[in-house]
Amino acid sequence: MLHPKIKQLLQVVLSLSIALWIFWFLYRDLEFDQLQAQLASSNWFWILLSLGIAWAGYWLRGWRWALLFRQEAGQLPVTSNRAYHAVMVGYLVNLLIPRAGEVARCSVLTRNNGVPIGQAIGTVLVERSVDLLFMTGTIFIAFLLESQLFIALAGELINLSAISTSLLEKGPLLLGGGVVFVFVLYLLGRKYRSHTFINKMQLFIRQLLSGVRAIGHLKNPAGFWLSSVAIWIIYFLTMYTVSQGVEAAANLSGSQVLLVMVMGTIGMIAPVQGGIGTFHALVAYILMVFGVPEADGKIFAAIIHGTQMLLILGVGLVSWILLLKTPAWKKPLTP
Numbered sequence: 016m017l018h019p020k021i022k023q024l025l026q027v028v029l030s031l032s033i034a035l036w037i038f039w040f041l042y043r044d045l046e047f048d049q050l051q052a053q054l055a056s057s058n059w060f061w062i063l064l065s066l067g068i069a070w071a072g073y074w075l076r077g078w079r080w081a082l083l084f085r086q087e088a089g090q091l092p093v094t095s096n097r098a099y100h101a102v103m104v105g106y107l108v109n110l111l112i113p114r115a116g117e118v119a120r121c122s123v124l125t126r127n128n129g130v131p132i133g134q135a136i137g138t139v140l141v142e143r144s145v146d147l148l149f150m151t152g153t154i155f156i157a158f159l160l161e162s163q164l165f166i167a168l169a170g171e172l173i174n175l176s177a178i179s180t181s182l183l184e185k186g187p188l189l190l191g192g193g194v195v196f197v198f199v200l201y202l203l204g205r206k207y208r209s210h211t212f213i214n215k216m217q218l219f220i221r222q223l224l225s226g227v228r229a230i231g232h233l234k235n236p237a238g239f240w241l242s243s244v245a246i247w248i249i250y251f252l253t254m255y256t257v258s259q260g261v262e263a264a265a266n267l268s269g270s271q272v273l274l275v276m277v278m279g280t281i282g283m284i285a286p287v288q289g290g291i292g293t294f295h296a297l298v299a300y301i302l303m304v305f306g307v308p309e310a311d312g313k314i315f316a317a318i319i320h321g322t323q324m325l326l327i328l329g330v331g332l333v334s335w336i337l338l339l340k341t342p343a344w345k346k347p348l349t350p
Contacts, residue, residue, distance in 0.1 A: 030113055030287050037292025041299065042317070045310055053261070053314040061260030062318065065253045066326050072249035073330070077102045079242040082235055083138040090129040091344060097128065100334035107331030110324065113286045117143075129344040149247045150280060157277050160270035164304070251276055257319045263311030264302065275301050279319075289327075294320050 077099025084093040105120030121135035233239050254276040258264040267275070278301045282294035295316040302312030 031291075034287035034289075034291035034293070037287075037296060041292065041296055042313060045313055049310050050314055050317070053263070053311065054318070056262055057318065058260040058262075061256045062322060065256040065260070065319070066322055068249055068256060069253045069323060069326060070330065072246055072253070073103060073106070074099050075242050075246055075249065079239055079246070080138065080142060082233060082239045082242075083141060084124075084130065085232070085234075087130075091127070093124060093128055093130065097124070100338050103327070103331045103334035104338060106327045107335060110289045110327065110331075113288055123338055126343050127338065127341050129346065145243050146246075149243060153247055153273070153280075154277055157270070157274045161274050164274070250280070253323075254279065254319065257315070257322075261311075261315045261318060263307050264315050267305060267307075271305050275305075279316075289324055290320065 074095075078095040080102060081093050081095045081098040084098075086092045101120040101123040104123055105116035107116070108119040109116035117139050118136070121130075121132055121139060124130040124135050125132045251273060255269070255272045258267050258272050258275070275298055278297040279290075279294055282297040283290035285293035287293055295313065298316040298319070299309070299312040302315060303309055307315070
């Protein structure tokens with residue numbers, strides 16, 4: 016049986032290999048002269064503006080995350096500045112290990128503020144649920160603005176008939192299996208309730224639920240929801256400003272840019288490092304649908320993804336260094 020660290024390393028190498036293969040397959044026919052010419056003709060004022068807007072979005076994410084924490088006895092308060100640096104460390108880790116960034120940023124607050132890891136993960140679940148809600152809303156808005164194109168794309172990319180048939184055939188089996196799994200966990204929990212591992216798991220679940228319940232006792236609910244709206248507006252503005260800076264995409268309408276953003280967001284969800292390959296493929300594809308030449312669409316995707324990755328790398332490293340210099344939290348001695 017493989018050692019857990021070796022298994023994790025193999026998973027990282029496999030996902031990175033898949034990402035790089037997709038990237039190579041997509042760009043293998045692109046001439047370097049084309050890339051050089053496009054970079055030279057781009058308006059870098061707009062592209063640099065997009066980086067400033069994106070950075071503001073990262074800071075806003077940290078500020079919103081800090082709103083979910085209440086200072087418990089013995090813990091240090093989670094300030095927006097501390098939460099922002101933890102978020103950036105999370106983005107940095109995601110460049111190496113897909114989805115590990117969420118745990119990494121929670122670990123930062125556990126180390127530096129004394130927040131239980133389960134509670135921190137619970138707040139991240141709240142954030143991700145809210146982001147999913149807004150992503151669904153964004154897709155719906157894109158559908159309303161570009162309904163005919165959206166339906167055509169959905170028909171090409173997704174076989175709705177096959178999905179519905181599969182759900183009808185396998186739905187009862189999956190539901191039954193889920194019920195049996197939960198029941199077995201319940202029986203094991205009752206039988207080994209005094210075991211140290213079970214006690215730790217129960218504590219973790221209580222902490223997790225505590226973090227999830229944070230949405231119900233927000234001190235600043237208006238700030239939380241308004242910042243959530245602002246984060247998605249910032250995503251759109253980041254994409255829009257880059258489109259203004261790249262000549263081939265400068266004539267896209269606002270609704271078309273929104274659909275490009277939706278496709279890029281879907282590409283970033285893929286379990287590969289930083290959305291490498293999947294982001295480029297989906298963004299280039301939708302741009303070609305809008306009449307942008309294939310090479311220009313690929314270069315546009317490379318410009319926005321590459322500049323954003325450089326921003327995360329630079330700003331994330333600064334946050335990581337600053338947090339390393341921060342003294343670790345120590346549990347107060349009980350009298």
